[in-house]
Amino acid sequence: MSTLEIRGLEVSVITEKGPIEILRGVDLTIASGETHAIMGPNGSGKSTLAYSIAGHPKYTITGGSVTLDGVDVLAMKVDERAKAGLFLAMQYPVEIPGVSVSNFLRTAATALRGEAPKLRTWVGEVKEAMNALAMDPSFSERNVNEGFSGGEKKRHEIMQLELLKPKIAILDETDSGLDVDALRIVSEGVNRAKAANDMGVLLITHYTRILRYIKPDFVHVFANGRVVEEGGPELADKLEEKGYAEYVGN
Amino acid sequence: MSLLATNFLTPTGREEAWRFTPLNRLAGLHDGSVEVAQRESLVMKSPATQGVSFTRVSRELLAPESFSDDVIIQRAHAEVLNVAHLSVAAGCEITTPIHLGRDHHGPAGNELSRVRISVGARSHATVVMENSGEAVLGEDVEIVLEPGSSLKFVSLQEWSAKSVHAARHHAIVGKDATFQSVTVTVGGSLVRLLPTVEFAGPGASAELLGIYFATAGQHFEHRIHVDHGVPNAKSRVNYKGALAGNEAHTVWIGDVYIRAAAEGTDTYELNRNLLLSDGARADSVPNLEIETGEIIGAGHASTTGRFDDEQLFYLMSRGIAMDEARRLVVRGFFAEIIGNIKDEEIQERLMSRIDDELLKAGH
Numbered sequence A: 001m002s003t004l005e006i007r008g009l010e011v012s013v014i015t016e017k018g019p020i021e022i023l024r025g026v027d028l029t030i031a032s033g034e035t036h037a038i039m040g041p042n043g044s045g046k047s048t049l050a051y052s053i054a055g056h057p058k059y060t061i062t063g064g065s066v067t068l069d070g071v072d073v074l075a076m077k078v079d080e081r082a083k084a085g086l087f088l089a090m091q092y093p094v095e096i097p098g099v100s101v102s103n104f105l106r107t108a109a110t111a112l113r114g115e116a117p118k119l120r121t122w123v124g125e126v127k128e129a130m131n132a133l134a135m136d137p138s139f140s141e142r143n144v145n146e147g148f149s150g151g152e153k154k155r156h157e158i159m160q161l162e163l164l165k166p167k168i169a170i171l172d173e174t175d176s177g178l179d180v181d182a183l184r185i186v187s188e189g190v191n192r193a194k195a196a197n198d199m200g201v202l203l204i205t206h207y208t209r210i211l212r213y214i215k216p217d218f219v220h221v222f223a224n225g226r227v228v229e230e231g232g233p234e235l236a237d238k239l240e241e242k243g244y245a246e247y248v249g250n
Numbered sequence B: 001m002s003l004l005a006t007n008f009l010t011p012t013g014r015e016e017a018w019r020f021t022p023l024n025r026l027a028g029l030h031d032g033s034v035e036v037a038q039r040e041s042l043v044m045k046s047p048a049t050q051g052v053s054f055t056r057v058s059r060e061l062l063a064p065e066s067f068s069d070d071v072i073i074q075r076a077h078a079e080v081l082n083v084a085h086l087s088v089a090a091g092c093e094i095t096t097p098i099h100l101g102r103d104h105h106g107p108a109g110n111e112l113s114r115v116r117i118s119v120g121a122r123s124h125a126t127v128v129m130e131n132s133g134e135a136v137l138g139e140d141v142e143i144v145l146e147p148g149s150s151l152k153f154v155s156l157q158e159w160s161a162k163s164v165h166a167a168r169h170h171a172i173v174g175k176d177a178t179f180q181s182v183t184v185t186v187g188g189s190l191v192r193l194l195p196t197v198e199f200a201g202p203g204a205s206a207e208l209l210g211i212y213f214a215t216a217g218q219h220f221e222h223r224i225h226v227d228h229g230v231p232n233a234k235s236r237v238n239y240k241g242a243l244a245g246n247e248a249h250t251v252w253i254g255d256v257y258i259r260a261a262a263e264g265t266d267t268y269e270l271n272r273n274l275l276l277s278d279g280a281r282a283d284s285v286p287n288l289e290i291e292t293g294e295i296i297g298a299g300h301a302s303t304t305g306r307f308d309d310e311q312l313f314y315l316m317s318r319g320i321a322m323d324e325a326r327r328l329v330v331r332g333f334f335a336e337i338i339g340n341i342k343d344e345e346i347q348e349r350l351m352s353r354i355d356d357e358l359l360k361a362g363h
Helices: A046-054 A078-084 A101-113 A119-132 A137-141 A150-164 A180-197 A234-242 B071-079 B309-316 B322-338 B344-360
Strands: A003-015 A018-031 A035-039 A059-068 A086-089 A168-172 A200-205 A218-223 A226-231 B052-058 B082-088 B098-104 B110-119 B124-133 B136-145 B150-159 B164-173 B178-187 B190-199 B205-214 B219-228 B234-243 B249-258 B266-275 B281-290 B297-305
Touching (some): A003 A200, A018 A046, A078 B309, A101 A137, A119 A180, B071 B110, B082 B098, B110 B124, B136 B178, B150 B344, B164 B178, B178 B219, B205 B219, B205 B249, B219 B234, B219 B266, B234 B281, B249 B297, B266 B322
Parallel strands (some): A035 A218, B082 B110, B110 B136, B136 B164, B205 B234, B219 B249
Antiparallel strands (some): A003 A059, B052 B082
């Protein structure tokens, strides 16, 4: 049982014109087995929240705290956060030329498990994860994210989720750019990983359609860098109907 | 002191061809002051194969096929008595790579050398030339591809730290012949290579690939020259380099010359440099000279940059520590070129050398 606690989180980005405040005091608690949807209009700071928790160097934490089971996440290096059990499925996964998917996955698994996985069982694990996400076996010989379609990038992110078995996963607009079939396949992958590892999920999305496949326990509306309304799944239905108009400009 | 030294104009360092080179570190190769014994250190390391011969031939019987304006190459042409000649007979398919090697030990390794590689018509071969140990070497390698032949020429500069190596790899590519070179420079104090190509018949093509990794104090210079003098020839150049440490210096010059007769030319050259620390310097100068507009394409690109923070973040966000992430990115950067050396042992040796260079650089 793990708990990710975000308290009063304030984040800025440093620009040539000085710092710009993006998150203005975010409070959230995500426990194992729970799925939290964060919904909000573009530019509300949803992705900044995701990247700040993962430790992207572009963002400067100016206040508040993030802890995982009481341990200060913000003091950890990026790789240490992953080792502690956090995972960020990125909206725009980065191309790594010359590094094959299989080499990348094995290096990551070795880092996270503390020892190289046994080759025989590892090959099986990867094969199973790829099958489950309807990915061609040749995929593992390609370079990480290089020339991947939008759908392939997202499948690759979710494949990592299944293989690397984090405690808490943050999914940043995993639904964007997916057609209906890919959305279903990717969502099933998230649900499998959640069921297998009692994973906590922080699902960041602009649209409600992914919530048909990944059922949230809690919905948080995000606007202007903070959570402005919270509720159960019914809140998503309200957003579907009325949009974000009432939250914008507050 | 060579008796012939006065015949050559010693470079001053102001010449375009020498302005990047620290002349005082050439061990006297450029001004004739180096003591050169008549050494012939190049050997064929592969077993004898039908259609392949490796012999030493008097220079009277094997005069240079090409002119060079480089003073070190001119000295080699003037002073070397015997030419090492690797010959592949016409119509041969040599499937096993032919390995040539020099393994110098100690300062007695000062040498001027001429090498000729001849590939007969319609023959296909791979030649791997390995340089290691400690030496001062001025060298001219002339590679002649007869019509319809193909050659992959891999040259490895894995010299120890004090070595000085100045060489020309000059390919004369015949009609419908295909030349591919993979040039690797990862060791030595000063290495200055002139990978040059001239096309001798239409339909010829050349692909020049290279990697280099310079660490503190090393000067690695690659001066490519591709001379398109015949119609419908194709050339591709792709060199990638990494630099780390104080006074690490690399120079890449990419001269492509498209003469009036060279209609239908298709050429592209690329140089990418990865700066891994402060204090290192990469010079990269592509040049394109075009005398005809009737060509398929001619272009070049040159980039020099640091680690991509987004790549490192992505890898680290999967639990991979910073050092390991950098190692992956650098290996990946070079993989595209090293993958062309179809020899797993050499590939793995080069990759671990790259890891070592990174470690030396403090990553």
